[in-house]
Amino acid sequence: MGFRGSTFSKPLSWHQGFLILQSCPIDVISGTKVWKRFPPRYVIMGFFLIVGIIALIAVAVAQNHHSTRNSKYGIVLDAGSSHTSLYIYEWPAEKENDTGVVQQVDVCDVEGPGISTYANAVKKAGYSLKHCMDKAKEKVPLEKHQETPVYLGATAGMRLLRLANEDAAKKVLSEVDMTLRSYPFNFQGARILSGEEEGAYGWITLNYLLGNFKQSVWPQFMPRLFFSTGTIGALDLGGASTQITFVPNQESIESPEDIVNFYLYGKNYTVYTHSFLCYGKDQALRLKLLQDSLQDPLTSRVQDPCFHQGYERTIDIADLQNKSCRPPGFTMSSYSLLQIEGTGDYEKCLASIDKIFNTSYCPYSSCSFNGISLPPVSGNFGAFSAFYYVMKFLNVTQAPMDKVIETVKIFCSKTWNEVKTEFPGIKEKYLSEYCFSGTYIISLLNQRYNFTKEKWQNIHFLGKIRNSDAGWTLGYMLNLTNMIPAEQPYTRPLSHATYISLMAISSILVISLFLIGYVTFCKPKCLKKEII
Ligand SMILES: Nc1nc2c(ncn2[C@@H]2O[C@H](COP(=O)(O)OP(=O)(O)OP(=O)(O)O)[C@@H](O)[C@H]2O)c(=O)[nH]1
Ligand SMILES: [Ca+2]
Secondary structure, eight states: OEEESSOOSSOOOHHHHHHHHHHSOBEEEETTEEOOOBOHHHHHHHHHHHHHHHHHHHHHHHHHOOOGGGEEEEEEEEEOSSOEEEEEEEEEGGGTTSTTOOEEEEEEEOSSSOGGGGTTOHHHHHHTTHHHHHHHHHHSOGGGGGGOEEEEEEOHHHHHHHHHOHHHHHHHHHHHHHHHHTSSSEEEEEEEOOHHHHHHHHHHHHHHHTTTTOOOSGGGTSOGGGSOOOOOEEEEEOSSEEEEEEOOOGGGOOOGGGEEEEEETTEEEEEEEEEEETOSHHHHHHHHHHHHHTTSTTOOEEEETTSOBTOEEEEEHHHHTOSSOOOTTOOOOSOSEEEEEEOOOHHHHHHHHHTTSOOSOOSSSSBSSTTOBOOOOOSOEEEEEHHHHHHHHTTOTTOOHHHHHHHHHHHHHSBHHHHHHHOTTSOHHHHTTHHHHHHHHHIIIIIISOOOHHHHTTEEEOSEETTEEOSHHHHHHHHHTTOSOSSOOOOOSSOHHHHHHHHHHHHHHHHHHHHHHHHHHSOOOOOOGGGO
8 A cells, every 4th residue: 555645755754754644635545546535634533533432432331341240149039928939139249328229130930839838738838949049049150159148038928827827837937947048148037027018118129229219419409399309109919918008198197007117318208008918819809709608608609790701610618718818797608619600790890899898987087998097199109019910911001090990891791711712821810810800909999099090190000120020029138238228328420321421422522622623723734845
């Protein structure tokens, strides 16, 4: 490759060569091809700019590359009434106290039912967890095993077992404890959460993942009206219990036993939370079936509007008459099997569901049901677990309340054959109960919690937030690992990535402006004879 332009009568010094490259247009000849003429200084500018951008991208990538080297892990097992799930969380060790840095990296659903069903075969309770624990050993780097905390929290299923048979509950927990202790992690215990804990930790999870606890530094310079530092309420529908948790207007709080006070990131939160045992989706259905069977204690055949026309189910009454969850006015029935025949009628289903709630008395200015105080619901809510599974199936997670009611009404009126044909891949246990579940959710949210048509629009049905499942487990771990500081940790106004990017952009701008200014204002003359 050679250069053709001004002819050189004698060898050039490097300085003259540099001046030539800078100042006069030359032809770049490659082989026999003469490339387009263009001013070399633009070549130099472009070259430096490209090099600069590549360097900056490399810095940004290197800077943000998340190596597991400084990562920490935590494992939480959610031993629910219907099933157990194992969650693995990871976070950068150096950022422990920031909000929103912990993220869920894996979830394993344990095969089989919840651990409370192993009351008569306690060994299976521990054994059932092995597969997921073995997977966790592979997922968490070997060198981190010893420092990784493991927690098991059991919820309403075990609360009911403890009520019915405390000794069996203890045996199940000790089997689970023994199994988890046999793994190389830092086991921190297996215990039954209270309903209030389950509600409160679910609220913490939602607001942590949404970054609502972070008191942004900007409001100190900007009026608060530009930045909402509010929190979002939490609605959890499990199999055996349901929780409602939110920050109400302070003057509307009337039942101190439903209040939890948090001091997080330098701010006080007075949170209302209540857990309704026996009002999770599965137990509510059992309450309704028991209630229906009382209509005529002598007959064992019941027409049920919450199941589709043509659907039949035979239920063992003994199974229904779980000692802990019973409807008001319950009496033992004289027969052992209950035959259900579906009739598929939303309005009648709603009416039969109403009967499992006692709304005849309220010792407060406002109640949800069964004499429990409920301050007026206000603000945004995240609704997860079965609230989400059911609304997602019915495809109404974003729909207004009227549309939800219309959809459930139409779905309930379908015959069982139509439903099975339309949804061939759905588990029959779930598919047969969506009519009941959808109606139950409407009854609970609209009639019991008084989410009016307007307030319904503030309910966000969600399964995950930024890849982490909504639920109590993350909040539980954050609390037990002290990753939610009472005081607001010092945070720079800009995140590190934003700072680097801004620096990079301004450097490119400065360099470009300099080069443009140089090219524009000190136009070099073409090389005079005398330089050569
Ligand atoms: N339709 C549907 N239902 C589901 C799914 N997963 C769980 N469920 C049901 O939804 C209900 C709530 O599920 P979970 O939130 O896991 O309930 P849980 O934690 O076992 O119950 P609690 O101990 O009361 O919290 C139960 O009746 C489950 O059987 C799903 O993917 N689809
Ligand atoms: Ca649950």
